[in-house]
Amino acid sequence: MARRAWLVGAGVLVIFNLLHAFPRYATGDPHQSRIPLDPGFPQYYGVLVAHVVLGNLSMVTVFLQLLPGVRRLYPRVHRISGRLYVFAAALPSALLAFVLLPFSKAPSGQIGLATMATLWIATTVAGEVRARQRRFQDHRRWMVYSFALALGTSWGRVLSEAMTYIPGFRIDVLPLLEISSWLGWIVNLLVAHWWLRRSAPPRGLP
Numbered sequence: 001m002a003r004r005a006w007l008v009g010a011g012v013l014v015i016f017n018l019l020h021a022f023p024r025y026a027t028g029d030p031h032q033s034r035i036p037l038d039p040g041f042p043q044y045y046g047v048l049v050a051h052v053v054l055g056n057l058s059m060v061t062v063f064l065q066l067l068p069g070v071r072r073l074y075p076r077v078h079r080i081s082g083r084l085y086v087f088a089a090a091l092p093s094a095l096l097a098f099v100l101l102p103f104s105k106a107p108s109g110q111i112g113l114a115t116m117a118t119l120w121i122a123t124t125v126a127g128e129v130r131a132r133q134r135r136f137q138d139h140r141r142w143m144v145y146s147f148a149l150a151l152g153t154s155w156g157r158v159l160s161e162a163m164t165y166i167p168g169f170r171i172d173v174l175p176l177l178e179i180s181s182w183l184g185w186i187v188n189l190l191v192a193h194w195w196l197r198r199s200a201p202p203r204g205l206p
Contacts, residue, residue: 007066009191010151014059017154025052038103051096055150058089062147082143086128090150094120112181113153119185120149141196148192152185 024032030045038044064070064081071078097117101110127142 010063010066010147013151013154014063017059017151018056021052021154022056025049035104041103044100044103047096047099051093051100054089054093054096055153058085058093058150059147059154061085061089062143062150065143066147082131086124090124090146091121094118094124109178109181112178112185116149116152116181116185120146120152123149144192144196145189148188149185151188154184 021034024034025048028049030037033045033048035048037048061081062085065078065085070081094117097113101114104110123142123146127139127146130136130139130142
């Protein structure tokens with residue numbers, strides 16, 4: 001039951017991000033950007049679009065990784081989508097975040113986003129190394145954490161939007177950006193850790 005709830009929740013977030021953020025950047029129109037562009041960095045919009053596209057690709061491919069039916073019945077799909085996630089999506093998207101952050105016009109949230117990108121790279125690399133070592137239980141655990149971080153901005157966006165609908169709750173936009181840049185991925189990591197503990201086999205069993 002816990003596994004099903006986790007997968008359903010993750011699937012909803014993947015779809016939410018595809019519908020909420022991706023269409024604006026798929027147009028190629030800089031005026032549709034959700035983030036203010038820096039005129040001093042002419043390549044900013046192109047880098048931002050690449051970051052968004054690769055970020056969405058990472059969420060779709062790693063979600064396929066987590067589906068137990070795909071791992072059991074279609075191991076080739078699992079391997080190919082895993083390589084796409086690591087080398088064509090997650091790592092490049094996280095690295096592009098470091099290119100964008102120094103030019104961000106938002107004075108809040110940069111440290112939280114940089115921390116998330118760092119942890120995303122670390123967990124993804126750890127998962128890839130464990131797979132090459134054929135330590136598949138450890139590989140699975142690290143990739144679950146990687147997926148949790150991949151969804152950090154999406155969940156942070158949902159939480160920040162939800163805060164604005166709490167009756168009587170008022171907060172300035174800058175603290176809201178700071179909160180959402182930390183809260184999304186921290187909550188995701190806590191949920192991922194809880195799910196891994198719930199779904200782990202009892203001690204003494206393979």
